Amino acid sequence: MKRLTQLASNWFDLPPEVVGTLPRVEWIGQQLQIENFIGVHQFNPDLLTLKTATGYLTVEGNSLVMEAIYPDRILLTGKISAVHMKNNE
Amino acid sequence: MRGGTVTIECVGQNISNLLDQIVQAKIVLKNVQWVSKEKVRITVFLSDIMQVWKYMKQYRVAGKMVKKSGPFFMFKKIKKRKFFVIGFSIFLFLLFFFSSFIWYVDVEGNEQLPDKHVLSILQKEGIYPGQLKVGLPNTDQLQRKLLKRIPNASWIGVRIEGTRIIVTVAEKKRVDSIGEKKLIRRPVDLISKKNAFIMDVRVFHGNPVVKVHDAVKKGQLLVSGTYGEATSPNKGPIVGAQGIVLGEVWYESEVVVPLKYVQNEYTGEKTRYTWPFVGPFVLSNPFSTPKPYAKSELMRRISALRIGKYQIPIGLVRDVYWSVRQVTYTRNHADAIALGKKRARLEMTNTIAPEGRILGEKVLHQRIDNGKVYLKIHFDVVENIAQEKPILQGD
Known part of the structure; x- marks a missing residue:
């Protein structure tokens, strides 16, 4: 299934976030929206680590609040200072 | 009635794992927030609460409900204050119930027509205090019906203001009250205003002395106000004369129209x-x-x-x-003459009004002098030649 969607994306030249399972991060001011995550690895007031298809996505900041968690996306607010990625090998 | 959200405060070691488990189970969470170290506040939909509760036990996280909101909990609260709610709904019901009746019927604008008469007619049409407002006929139809039933009214308006029906009646002016004025009799004779040829005699009171086709002179007696033989006056009682005597009269009028x-x-x-x-x-x-x-x-x-x-x-x-x-x-000649005739005719009609009428006209003479048209027109008209003359009662 995964391979099939990848194939479709290559064939039809679609943007990968539309079809894929790749994480997509949208950062607007103090709000961060993360789509296509797999699970929550760690959650603290100053740290949120999410498991994604490509690796661990870490968000650092102060007084982080997850406004909403839907099955496919997270809305995060707070004083965000850094977003970094630890890729899978 | 089943919707609602619950806010839970979770205390424990494995909160991150719990959150992961909840996310894996595709449960929607809201406002995930750290209150203090190792204490997280989460908001869950009511339908998911049992599942969340299960996971909390599994990860040994203690939970405490902090806030409940939504229609489900509202309904629970209402159940506690049953009597207040019942009372309030009864109050609302009574308010609507009693305002759907007509409690007053007012009649306004009537002077001669008694209120009771209008009210009784309204009752026949189904409008009386205690009637439901819903079953009322259309106000337009009602107005037409009432107007048929009350012939003395020239217009009827019906309007509803809350629980009050107001019927406005505009009465007809009575004709006989105007006519009565004419019938005041005075002790007078009718004499002729001018030399004329009688065309018609209409006598309301008195004794006519002249006949149609008689020629009369100015000041001649036309209708005697004395009862009895006209030839031997001063005998019968005085009733007073009243009437219209139409006589044919000639007029000559001159008009000047500048060109x-x-x-x-x-x-x-x-x-x-x-x-x-x-x-x-x-x-x-x-x-x-x-x-x-x-x-x-x-x-x-x-x-x-x-x-x-x-x-x-x-x-x-x-x-x-x-x-x-x-x-x-500048006018041309023909226009000036036409205008002069028109003006003369108008003037004539005004002087012989209201009973008189023009029988014929003829331009006797016309000339143009100093840029003006002079016209002399002869009119043959019929007008009221009767004039009142008091009967002098001898001492």
Whole structure:
């Protein structure tokens, strides 16, 4: 299934976030929206680590609040200072 | 009634794992927030609470409900205050129930027609206190029906104001009250106003002395006001004469129509001035010339301040000067004669009104002199020649 969607994306030249399972991060001011995550690895007031298809996505900041968690996306607010990625090998 | 959200405070070691588990189970969480170290506040939909509760036990996280909101919990609260809710709904019901009836029927605007008469007719049409407002007929139809039932009314208006029906009646003016005035009898004879040829005699009271086709002279007795034999007056009782005697009379009228005449025409130009006024004084600018044209006509509109129904002698005067030019026109001969005839006819009809009428007309003479048309027209008319003359009762 995964391979099939990848194939479709290559064939039809679609943007990968539309079809894929790749994480997509949208950062607007103090709000961060993360789509296509797999699970929550760690959650603290100053740290949120999410498991994604490509690796661990870490968000650092102060007084982080997850406004909403839907099955496919997270809305995060707070004083965000850094977003970094630890890729899978 | 099943919707709602619950806010739970979780305390424990494995909170991150719990959150991961909840996310994996595709449960929607809201406002995930750290209250303090190792204490997280989460908001869950009511339908997911059992599942979340299960996971919390599994990860040994202690939970405490902090806030409940939504219709489910509202409903629970209402159940506790049952009597208050019942009372309030009864109150609302009664309010609607009693305002859906008609409680008053008012009749206004009637002078001669008694209220009871109108009310009884309304009752027949189904409008009386205690009637449901829903079953009422359409007001337009009702007005028409009532108007048929009350012939003395010239207009009837029906309007509903809340629980009150107001019926406005406009009564007809009674005809006989106007006619009565004419029937005042005075002790008079009717005599002839001028020399004439009798065409018609209409006598309401009295004893006619002349017949149709008689020729009468000015001052001749037409209708005697004395009862009995007309030839031997001063005998019967005096009843007073009243009537119309139509006689044929000749008139000669002269008309002058100028061939040239001057008319004022608006040119369309105008100038506006607006001045304030206090009492009788207009506060205008004394240095400005208020007459902008050689010839103009002034139209003045005054708008005064008003408080309620009281007028305050302070306001604005709006002057508009309309520019006027004088134009001289010339009529041709035929038009002038036609106009002269028309004017003469109009004048004639005014003098012999209301009973009289014109039988015939003839232009006797016409001449043009000094740019004017002189006409002499003969009219053959029928008019009322009767004139009242008091009967002098001998001492």
